[in-house]
Amino acid sequence: MVPAAFPAAMLRGMYADYFGLKQPPFSIAPDPHYLFMSERHREALAHLLYGLGSGGGFVLLTGEIGAGKTTVCRCFLEQIPKRCNVAYIFNPKLTVVELMRSVCDEFLVPYPEREPGAATVTDYLDPLNAFLLRTHGVGQNNVLIIDEAQSLSPDVLEQLRLMTNLETHERKLLQIILIGQPELRDMVAQPGLQQLAQRVIARFHLEALTERETAQYIRHRLAVAGMTGPIPFLGDTLQRIHRLCRGVPRRINLLCDRALLGAYASGKVVVDRSIVDKAAREVFDASEVSASMPATSRRKALRLALAGGLAIGLVVGAAAFAGAPWLMERLRGRAAMAPAPVPSATPAASVPRVNLASSPAVAASAAASGSSDAASAAPTAISPASAPPAVPALAPASQAH
Numbered sequence: 001m002v003p004a005a006f007p008a009a010m011l012r013g014m015y016a017d018y019f020g021l022k023q024p025p026f027s028i029a030p031d032p033h034y035l036f037m038s039e040r041h042r043e044a045l046a047h048l049l050y051g052l053g054s055g056g057g058f059v060l061l062t063g064e065i066g067a068g069k070t071t072v073c074r075c076f077l078e079q080i081p082k083r084c085n086v087a088y089i090f091n092p093k094l095t096v097v098e099l100m101r102s103v104c105d106e107f108l109v110p111y112p113e114r115e116p117g118a119a120t121v122t123d124y125l126d127p128l129n130a131f132l133l134r135t136h137g138v139g140q141n142n143v144l145i146i147d148e149a150q151s152l153s154p155d156v157l158e159q160l161r162l163m164t165n166l167e168t169h170e171r172k173l174l175q176i177i178l179i180g181q182p183e184l185r186d187m188v189a190q191p192g193l194q195q196l197a198q199r200v201i202a203r204f205h206l207e208a209l210t211e212r213e214t215a216q217y218i219r220h221r222l223a224v225a226g227m228t229g230p231i232p233f234l235g236d237t238l239q240r241i242h243r244l245c246r247g248v249p250r251r252i253n254l255l256c257d258r259a260l261l262g263a264y265a266s267g268k269v270v271v272d273r274s275i276v277d278k279a280a281r282e283v284f285d286a287s288e289v290s291a292s293m294p295a296t297s298r299r300k301a302l303r304l305a306l307a308g309g310l311a312i313g314l315v316v317g318a319a320a321f322a323g324a325p326w327l328m329e330r331l332r333g334r335a336a337m338a339p340a341p342v343p344s345a346t347p348a349a350s351v352p353r354v355n356l357a358s359s360p361a362v363a364a365s366a367a368a369s370g371s372s373d374a375a376s377a378a379p380t381a382i383s384p385a386s387a388p389p390a391v392p393a394l395a396p397a398s399q400a401h
């Protein structure tokens with residue numbers, strides 16, 4: 001049976017091959033291999049580590065969605081010394097009692113079993129306090145990390161503050177790290193949470209990447225994915241990507257992934273501005289995209305949309321690749337031209353090699369962006385594995401609905 005649509009993972013595998021990459025470089029999965037330590041990510045990590053040694057209280061790490069807070073936190077977890085016990089809570093939409101139970105579970109602290117609904121805070125607080133004292137006695141630290149902490153209710157925040165009350169004469173026994181979106185800062189600044197605010201010993205707001213860092217980030221991910229030659233993004237597209245993504249790594253991943261797929265679907269070896277803009281319209285809210293375009297481009301985009309070039313009636317692949325009808329149409333077109341799929345190998349010699357470095361556009365881009373890969377580099381053919389897409393046949397549009 002012919003599949004009605006490409007699974008997204010398969011498409012990514014195909015474009016990765018096409019660009020000579022070992023794997024898709026812009027997955028939004030948090031893969032530590034792809035970690036890019038910008039100055040600001042480094043600083044955020046330093047703040048978390050500082051909190052570890054400072055003897056209790058709260059550390060706040062805030063930043064826009066997708067800025068890399070959880071990524072930094074994972075990095076932090078890897079660096080925590082053995083003598084430190086960690087409780088990590090990433091779903092903080094909890095009541096006070098649920099929170100206390102989760103904290104005990106995370107620290108492996110036993111507590112009395114109660115009928116559902118009958119447990120009280122004390123059921124958990126007493127054994128937890130005993131645990132904190134006992135571990136302190138043998139030289140261990142305890143850290144409670146709460147991710148997405150902007151979802152905490154005020155009474156849970158107050159309970160957390162009470163938990164930091166436990167102290168010996170030289171130090172508090174529990175270090176709490178709150179990680180969350182920017183509104184967390186405002187929450188903590190509210191008059192009702194003054195006492196908590198006074199216990200914040202370090203805070204850091206993780207800003208988005210600068211234009212330069214965005215370019216470095218893109219190059220970094222491509223390099224980790226196995227790109228050795230010039231990158232397929234033209235110089236001015238990097239600027240454009242930065243603008244469209246506001247320097248937010250997750251948005252950069254979404255856009256670059258879709259743009260590479262778009263280039264692949266169009267049989268292009270470079271990503272130009274029009275591919276980026278088209279990809280942006282697919283992955284982001286239309287109003288955001290047009291707001292970041294100069295007026296002339298906005299008018300052009302509007303004309304395009306009115307001409308019916310966007311989305312109308314093209315539903316193929318919606319299940320597998322929602323929001324990219326133009327792409328699916330292209331891929332289906334390429335599929336129709338492609339030979340019937342041959343399992344495991346299209347002979348490499350039978351397909352033309354794609355030579356990125358010999359593309360004048362890439363050369364200009366590399367020169368303009370001061371890439372060390374440089375335009376002058378000896379032409380680098382993408383490996384034979386990067387044959388133009390031998391896309392498996394798709395069901396005709398009528399079957400694909």
Ligand SMILES: Nc1ncnc2c1ncn2[C@@H]1O[C@H](COP(=O)(O)OP(=O)(O)O)[C@@H](O)[C@H]1O
Nearest residue numbers: 028029030035036066067068069070071249250
């Ligand atoms: N410093 C970084 N290095 C590599 N990838 C990153 C980095 N920061 C963010 N990302 C990418 O962006 C995605 C979203 O980051 P995440 O840490 O979940 O953001 P946040 O927690 O701030 O919402 C990650 O899964 C990862 O793919």
Ligand SMILES: [Mg+2]
Nearest residue numbers: 069070071147
């Ligand atoms: Mg997160």
